[in-house]
Amino acid sequence: MTIKLNHTIVHSHDPRASAEFLTSLFGLPAATRFGPFHVVQVDNEVSLDFLSGDGMEIPMQHYAFLVSESEFDEIFGRMQAGGVRYWADPGQKQEGEINHHFGGRGVYFEDPSGHLLEIITRPYGNWPG
Numbered sequence: 001m002t003i004k005l006n007h008t009i010v011h012s013h014d015p016r017a018s019a020e021f022l023t024s025l026f027g028l029p030a031a032t033r034f035g036p037f038h039v040v041q042v043d044n045e046v047s048l049d050f051l052s053g054d055g056m057e058i059p060m061q062h063y064a065f066l067v068s069e070s071e072f073d074e075i076f077g078r079m080q081a082g083g084v085r086y087w088a089d090p091g092q093k094q095e096g097e098i099n100h101h102f103g104g105r106g107v108y109f110e111d112p113s114g115h116l117l118e119i120i121t122r123p124y125g126n127w128p129g
């Protein structure tokens, strides 16, 4: 099988601001432009293509990123320094906490358009032992 997710469109109130939020927080190269899109490339050949919602109501989507332990430290440090609100749970009840599911670390936060983002250091289902 050679089927890989290649890109997805992320509707945003302000696609440039949303792309910059993600690239600066994650320490990624600046977004590139492709037509109306602000394209953020991540490391597994997938891009998030931010596009203006043109005033439409933007339904919340969830995007989870697998990061290394050191990347988690860097990203989480930038979140704390930047005053980004975060939660240990997707229901956003446990504010100011992270989780330790699957023997790793995980945390949820919102992008400028209200999409729920997540960074994890272990994929779901990868229970130790």
Ligand SMILES: [Fe+2]
Binding pocket: 062, 064, 118
């Ligand atoms: Fe998730």
